[in-house]
Amino acid sequence: MLLELDDLVLRFAGNTVLENIRFGVAENSVASLIGPNGAGKTSLFNCITGFYRPQQGSITFAGEQLLKRKPHAVTKLGVARTFQNVRLFREMSVLDNVMAGQHCRSKAGAFAAVFALPSQRAEERRIREVCEDCLEFVGIADEADRIATNLAYGHQRLVEIARALATEPKLLLLDEPAAGLNSTEKSELVRLIRRIRDERGVSVLLIEHDMGLVMEVSEHISVLDHGRIIAEGTPQAVQADPAVIEAYLGQDEDELELT
Numbered sequence: 001m002l003l004e005l006d007d008l009v010l011r012f013a014g015n016t017v018l019e020n021i022r023f024g025v026a027e028n029s030v031a032s033l034i035g036p037n038g039a040g041k042t043s044l045f046n047c048i049t050g051f052y053r054p055q056q057g058s059i060t061f062a063g064e065q066l067l068k069r070k071p072h073a074v075t076k077l078g079v080a081r082t083f084q085n086v087r088l089f090r091e092m093s094v095l096d097n098v099m100a101g102q103h104c105r106s107k108a109g110a111f112a113a114v115f116a117l118p119s120q121r122a123e124e125r126r127i128r129e130v131c132e133d134c135l136e137f138v139g140i141a142d143e144a145d146r147i148a149t150n151l152a153y154g155h156q157r158l159v160e161i162a163r164a165l166a167t168e169p170k171l172l173l174l175d176e177p178a179a180g181l182n183s184t185e186k187s188e189l190v191r192l193i194r195r196i197r198d199e200r201g202v203s204v205l206l207i208e209h210d211m212g213l214v215m216e217v218s219e220h221i222s223v224l225d226h227g228r229i230i231a232e233g234t235p236q237a238v239q240a241d242p243a244v245i246e247a248y249l250g251q252d253e254d255e256l257e258l259t
């Protein structure tokens with residue numbers, strides 16, 4: 001396993017958000033984490049990426065313990081993420097947004113990259129090339145110089161994915177990447193996720209409410225409900241699991257596509 005969580009517990013003021021989570025993501029795979037609103041999915045990402053401090057358990061990634069590491073250190077080890085709500089520097093260019101993510105790989109660091117000395121120009125050129133390559137990879141290279149906030153929403157989500165890829169991760173965490181996308185954009189997202197795995201050798205862990213997309217793209221699915229993993233397995237197995245159907249009862253119609 002590339003990523004392994006064992007006995008993870010997260011509480012806020014006595015409220016248990018994640019309870020004894022055991023969970024893994026295999027090398028070179030696409031896995032999904034699904035579950036009703038408030039189940040704890042984003043909190044799980046926040047634990048993995050060092051934004052939250054779990055009270056108990058372990059998170060092992062490529063042989064390293066992630067627990068107690070700061071977000072930038074987790075990024076440097078090879079875990080990248082996107083956010084449930086798009087987080088871009090709205091007034092900066094698309095390329096600068098992507099470059100802002102890559103600086104964890106820069107020897108000189110973000111400060112030196114901004115106030116570049118001549119000796120650091122080569123480094124900056126390398127960063128720029130990596131970032132342009134990532135924009136090309138997600139299909140928006142021709143928008144590199146545009147101001148981020150002027151892009152169509154679907155393309156803003158692609159900027160976030162490019163920024164995450166620019167950190168040269170081994171694992172990419174996507175929090176609801178299909179939210180707000182139309183059906184054409186969703187099909188393109190499925191293709192992109194597969195290319196991230198196949199062409200970049202990156203494992204993808206997806207949080208997503210669009211069940212059609214989840215079933216199509218995932219090799220493995222884990223279902224979270226009230227902070228517990230209630231089912232996991234292949235898309236077919238999870239879809240037929242009574243505990244999963246039960247967990248989704250009472251959810252919105254359009255999220256109930258488990259047929």
Ligand SMILES: Nc1ncnc2c1ncn2[C@@H]1O[C@H](COP(=O)(O)OP(=O)(O)OP(=O)(O)O)[C@@H](O)[C@H]1O
Pocket residue numbers: 012017035036037038039040041042043044084
């Ligand atoms: N920083 C925090 N402080 C207190 N409670 C929190 C915090 N972060 C999350 N929670 C609580 O943890 C629970 C799970 O929230 P989380 O955002 O992880 O759910 P989710 O599965 O991502 O839901 P959604 O599908 O709506 O995004 C919620 O009850 C939420 O209020």
Ligand SMILES: [Mg+2]
Pocket residue numbers: 041042043084
């Ligand atoms: Mg969430």
